[in-house]
Amino acid sequence: MEQVSKPETEEILRLAESTLSVEGDFVELGCYKGDTSLKLAKLLKPSDKKLWLYDSFAGLPEKTREDQSAAGDQFKKGELFVTKREVVLKFKRAGLRVPIIKKAFFEDLDPETDLPGKIAFAFLDGDLYGSIKTSLKLVAPKLDKQGTIIVHDYNNPELPGSSRAVDEFLSQNPNFRLSQNHTLAILRTN
Numbered sequence: 001m002e003q004v005s006k007p008e009t010e011e012i013l014r015l016a017e018s019t020l021s022v023e024g025d026f027v028e029l030g031c032y033k034g035d036t037s038l039k040l041a042k043l044l045k046p047s048d049k050k051l052w053l054y055d056s057f058a059g060l061p062e063k064t065r066e067d068q069s070a071a072g073d074q075f076k077k078g079e080l081f082v083t084k085r086e087v088v089l090k091f092k093r094a095g096l097r098v099p100i101i102k103k104a105f106f107e108d109l110d111p112e113t114d115l116p117g118k119i120a121f122a123f124l125d126g127d128l129y130g131s132i133k134t135s136l137k138l139v140a141p142k143l144d145k146q147g148t149i150i151v152h153d154y155n156n157p158e159l160p161g162s163s164r165a166v167d168e169f170l171s172q173n174p175n176f177r178l179s180q181n182h183t184l185a186i187l188r189t190n
């Protein structure tokens with residue numbers, strides 16, 4: 001099953017396309033099987049921007065209390081497991097350049113060496129409070145002034161941690177403003 005709905009994918013691609021002239025690369029934290037990644041890679045085909053993908057390739061980490069919700073009981077530790085090889089093969093089969101793919105828990109990434117120097121577009125889809133909080137911490141300082149961050153599962157009752165992490169980030173970073181479309185939080189600087 002696709003993790004991101006069709007209208008959400010359309011919105012992600014529309015906003016990603018609008019950053020093609022912005023300085024920096026594209027990143028996706030929480031790529032899973034690479035369904036959205038593949039579409040972002042197609043968009044980047046004529047561009048010299050790079051696509052950087054991140055996943056534990058070990059499924060979800062443990063939830064914290066911020067993630068507790070009866071509606072989201074199916075999102076357990078180890079859920080959404082996929083191998084890096086599966087994602088690499090998906091790109092090869094599609095005849096697309098294989099992105100930079102980092103297998104790691106986000107918390108273990110080194111911002112200096114594991115992320116691009118400048119980011120034009122980021123899609124953050126780590127589902128859980130800690131994962132989104134860490135993703136925002138890694139990505140926000142590298143975002144170009146004209147860049148866009150999209151966080152998935154905003155106001156999704158199954159994954160309340162995502163909204164908590166976004167709202168907390170916004171209260172601590174007043175230079176960012178929020179707009180919402182479906183369950184996408186769209187973050188840009190003022």
Ligand SMILES: C[S@@+](CC[C@H](N)C(=O)[O-])C[C@H]1O[C@@H](n2cnc3c(N)ncnc32)[C@H](O)[C@@H]1O
Nearest residue numbers: 003030031032036055056059105106125126131
């Ligand atoms: C909903 S899936 C992503 C779906 C994907 N973005 C798409 O569009 O199809 C969430 C992914 O985030 C990964 N993930 C969640 N928290 C993580 C963390 N802290 N470190 C690394 N990967 C994480 C999981 O392994 C899982 O593959």
